[in-house]
Amino acid sequence: MLKIFYLGIVMGIAAAAALVYIYPVVDQHREPSLITVRPNGGNSESFHIRLPGDRIMAGVTGSTELTPLALEWPEHDFLANMQTELFKVRNENDVVIGAASRMSGWSEQHGSFVEWVVHLPARGSMFMTMAAKPSADGYREGKLRAGTREFLTLNGTVIERFVNEADDSDSDNVGRIELVTALVGLPDELE
Amino acid sequence: MKYVITLLVGMVTGAVAFVLLLYYNPFVGNQSVSPLAVSELDLVDFSYSLLASDSIVFTNDGESHMQPHPAKVLQLWEPTVKMTRALVTILNDSRGQPAGLGVKFSSDSEKTRLINAEVVVDSVWHIYSPEHGTFFVDQTENFWPYLHDIVVPARLSGGDSWRGSWYGITSTGPGALGIARVTGGAGDFADTEGEAVESIAARAYSAITGPVAMTGKLTIALPRQEALP
Structure with missing residues (x-):
């Protein structure tokens, strides 16, 4: 009888170990990556943000139109010429796949800057620095400065543009911000 | 029948013993010495408060014990972002x-392995400092020591709380020695890279x-000014 009890203990330890080893504690929900292969190499992917619905936070010093409404934006001098926003990010199928922060501002010491961090939990994150001034066509060009996981070994450009979709029948829809990336593997990764 | 019952009792005992061994694993410790302590970089x-109520904005799926702040902030309830938190502080x-503004995204990682005492979180910081410019910090963090030393004892205590003095380094990578990676955006450190380590000091x-x-603390090691291009 005691031998069977000991056998049970060994089996219990083995089963628990196998369960802990095999069963995924974290299983991130992943949407298919909607990537277009570009004719000259690399790939292109489009993300967008619906406004104002996907805006989590908009903080600007001195503004009366903050998001969320109860936001208490700090009145520090160093934030005077800065705008910080947080968004949900969607893929081309209009499904939320991550979150993003956008910082823009100006200071005497650092000049003007516009930056994005796009965080896609199942895939990785991208840090993108944009041109301070938009082009004549209304879009802003930038580059991928750093990436993690899926984007770690990629390099390339990104375009930010606002698409006006204001519609009298839908007052909740102002438009969307589009981020279109054109990424390619770093040269040493291609060799 | 009694053999089957004995076997089942043995299996339950074995499973409980395994869980206890996992929790009291003597080979797992709490890293408290920063790998940047010997760094020659600046x-x-x-530092920042880890209380949601002290933040500018904190949001998650809305079902966690940490409630979003302010109360009506948009929540990350969609399946793809359900295990993600966003903090602006x-x-x-x-x-x-006050020396800067930080945005932190952190998501539970599929690299989590309880058998290795690893509760992994993938996190990134987007930082603006009027003195240094902007930075992107990416890292993996291990919250096993935090859960082991603070969260579980709090849940097991009669008062549902924990008090004490605890310090631990959460950064575990991607760099060697568990160092986080820093990329400069705008300012003097644009196009340069550095290192970082994040830690937590807890009292309650x-x-x-x-x-x-x-309190959370993020220590960033940057190239010396004279070494910049």
Whole structure:
């Protein structure tokens, strides 16, 4: 009888170990990556943000139109010429796949800057620095400065543009911000 | 029949023994010495409160014990972002004065392996410092020591709370020695890279509301000014 009890203990330890080893504690929900292969190499992917619905936070010093409404934006001098926003990010199928922060501002010491961090939990994150001034066509060009996981070994450009979709029948829809990336593997990764 | 019952009792005992062994694993410790302690780079310290109510914005799926702040902020309830938290906070310098603004995204990682005492979180910081410019910090963090030393004891205690003095380094990569990677955006450190380490100093935690007295610290190591191009 005691031998069977000991056998049970060994089996219990083995089963628990196998369960802990095999069963995924974290299983991130992943949407298919909607990537277009570009004719000259690399790939292109489009993300967008619906406004104002996907805006989590908009903080600007001195503004009366903050998001969320109860936001208490700090009145520090160093934030005077800065705008910080947080968004949900969607893929081309209009499904939320991550979150993003956008910082823009100006200071005497650092000049003007516009930056994005796009965080896609199942895939990785991208840090993108944009041109301070938009082009004549209304879009802003930038580059991928750093990436993690899926984007770690990629390099390339990104375009930010606002698409006006204001519609009298839908007052909740102002438009969307589009981020279109054109990424390619770093040269040493291609060799 | 009695053999089957004996076997089942043995299996339950074995499973419980395994869980206890996992929790009291003597080979797992809490890293408390910063790998940047011997760095020759310039160190910049940023600290921030881990209380949601002290943040500018904190949001998650809305079902966690840490409630979003402010109350009506948009929540990350969609399946793809359900295991993600977003924090916007003022960063203080080593004298406790406001020195920057930080946005932190952190998501539970599929690299989590309880058998290795690893509760992994993938996190990134987007930081603006009027003195240094902007930065992107990416890292993996291991919250096993935090859960083991604070969260579980708080849940097991009669008062659903924990009090004490705890310090631990959460950064575990992607760099060697568990160092986070820093990329400069705008300012003097644009196009340069550095290193970082994040840690937590805890004094009180509630199993019902989350951190009560807890501070995060992000130490960034930057190239010396004279070494910049």
